[in-house]
Amino acid sequence: MDDKKNxxxxxxxxxxxxxxxxxxxxxxxxxxxAGISRAGLYLYFKNKEEIFNAAIVHHGDILIEEIKKGLLxxxxxxxxxxxxxxxxxxxNFDVSQQSxxxxxxxxxxxxxxxxxxxxxYAKLEALLASLLELSPAASNRxxxxxxxxxxxxxxxxxxxxxxxxxxxxxxxxxxxxxxSAGQ
Numbered sequence: 682m683d684d685k686k687n688x689x690x691x692x693x694x695x696x697x698x699x700x701x702x703x704x705x706x707x708x709x710x711x712x713x714x715a716g717i718s719r720a721g722l723y724l725y726f727k728n729k730e731e732i733f734n735a736a737i738v739h740h741g742d743i744l745i746e747e748i749k750k751g752l753l754x755x756x757x758x759x760x761x762x763x764x765x766x767x768x769x770x771x772x773n774f775d776v777s778q779q780s781x782x783x784x785x786x787x788x789x790x791x792x793x794x795x796x797x798x799x800x801x802y803a804k805l806e807a808l809l810a811s812l813l814e815l816s817p818a819a820s821n822r823x824x825x826x827x828x829x830x831x832x833x834x835x836x837x838x839x840x841x842x843x844x845x846x847x848x849x850x851x852x853x854x855x856x857x858x859x860x861s862a863g864q
Contacts, residue, residue, distance in 0.1 A: 687725055688739075690715045695736040695786065702782035703733055703791065733789075734797035740786050741801025744769050745808060758816040759857050762809060762832075766853045769805055770836060774846040788840060806833050816861075832856065 693715040697706050708729055712722040726732045748765045755761045770787070777784040785791070789798050809829035823831070835856055843849035 686717075690717070690722065690725055691732065691735045691739045694732045695740055698733060698736055698786055699780075699783055703729070703785050703789075708732075730793045733791075734794055737786055737789060737794055737797040738800055741804055745804050748808060752812075758812050759861055761812050762857055763850075763854060765805070765809060765812070766836065767850070770840060771846050771850050771853070774840070774843065774849050777840075778845075788837070802833050802837075806830050809833065828860065832860065 690711070694706075694711045697711055697714050701710070706729070708722055709719050711729075711732060712719040715722065722732075726735070748768045751764055751768065752761050755764050773783070773787070777787055789795075806826065806829040809832060810825040813825035813828055836853065839849055839852045839856075843852060
């Protein structure tokens with residue numbers, strides 16, 4: 682299959698899911714938005730769940746690329762990690778609180794989408810672990826990959842209890858201070 686066409690379909694589906702949410706979107710809606718026939722869509726994806734999962738991973742990949750490009754503008758490990766969280770979760774947090782459709786992509790509660798969400802978070806964890814490895818405070822107490830996993834796990838919890846992007850930012854800043862002090 683044509684990778685460019687596949688990417689176009691996934692990117693288009695992501696926009697449609699952000700706008701209408703998983704439940705209100707049909708395969709026909711995605712095909713129409715992508716400018717292909719419904720039958721043509723089925724040549725690329727067997728069902729809506731598969732497209733939704735691909736859209737979640739695609740969204741995560743977009744964020745990871747943005748984070749990588751912006752890391753050079755920050756000096757310390759803590760600043761770089763805060764920037765990563767700013768891009769990944771904080772800047773659109775208020776939008777996700779007001780839009781269940783947006784939240785479906787960033788924090789899907791659908792069981793069938795769990796693997797896609799975990800895949801995206803694993804990519805974030807790998808990026809964070811690479812930052813932690815370069816930290817002057819790095820030690821062997823907790824391996825960087827494990828520490829990155831703990832931090833992203835905390836982020837997932839913080840997103841469920843924070844009431845605003847400011848509160849989420851403060852929670853993450855406090856966590857990063859604890860991590861820096863404990864390393």
